[in-house]
Amino acid sequence: MPEFVHRKGTNSYKWDTKPEGAPEDIIxxxxxxxDFKVPEEIINALKRRIEHGVFGYSFRPREYFDAVTAWLSDYHDLNVKEEWIVPIPGVVYGIAATIRLFSNSGDGVVIQPPVYWPFFSVIKDNERKVVENPLKWDGMKYVMDYEDLERKLEIAKILLLCSPHNPVGRVWDLEELKELASIIKKKDVIVISDEIHADLIFKKFHSMIEVEEIYDRLVVLTSPHKTFNIPALHVANAIVPNPDIRKKLLSFTKALHVFGANPLTVEATISAYRFGKRWLLETLKTIENNMDIVVEWAKDKDYVSAYKPEGTFLMWLDFRATGFPDEELFNKLLSAGVWLQNGKSFGEQGEGFMRMNVATSKEIVEEALKRIEKAFS
Ligand SMILES: Cc1ncc(COP(=O)(O)O)c(C=O)c1O
Incomplete structure (x- = not known):
């Protein structure tokens, strides 16, 4: 089992900030x-590097690229050539860079809300236009609306996919990605596939890398950030099979003078990808167990419903039966002592929903559920 660690006093956004007026013991x-300690191997690799005591200008060695491709091959059966990899400081950086390179001010970028809220802001911050292709609920799960997508791509230069999808937790089937590719093929667009949650899965993950027919327009973004709980180490990789797109992305990053590498980040990444699998599988069991607890708890509640996602450590809870608008719902839960991410931050479609991060201890999940229950009883 991964080790739960108290994080207060570490400048953590999660534990060391809170909305005004929220109770002191807010969850x-x-x-x-x-809230889990990273794999022991990462800590040891960092310790060794720190002990060396010199942190001069550094580069990414061959072992870094080997570790990335070996992970993708071993964990996902993906065949990625080392020369396709463009190291970047973060996934959202990769989205911003690709948007800037392959569209102009005012151009449309298609996203599939409800979706990770920075997708909206990264498009707006770069003076592009958000074009929504909302997901649909088919009675069992969220699915893509291909007909609408075909229309929306007429007025866009870029399609930004979330795969697996945050917050709805879909791990897209290969058939779904292929259907998507058949539409993309007919349009003049670049596809960014944000695959940051790819390793946190409860079924087989399929990457856009498996869809060769769109290699002429594809940028896949991966990172060990979520997988091994190291998002503050700022490490991600764009995987770009097409040499022209790759060259542009490399020159852009060079033009911003983002080169060299943080030696601690390099050590952490190599050891995570080489030795982190066992830790990840145990962590996924803990997360899955927490998800089961939430789903079971919600079964007899008339104010909330919950389903088990196919991936991520995030749950998309449906509070629409309460009739509360977004802000009121958020505040009610906050006063009860639970801080969830409000659904509307993921788009209009999120009204009445809340996103819950269950990558924490079972005890914390259970206490949060008790507090929610009290708020609605
Ligand atoms: C879908 C998605 N993309 C990107 C990120 C953040 O990526 P990074 O920290 O590498 O910029 C997150 C973090 O929650 C995410 O959920």
């Missing part, structure tokens, strides 16, 4: 990082 379940 934070919003930001998407985990």
């Amino acid at each position: 934070p379940m919003w930001v998407a990082d985990m």
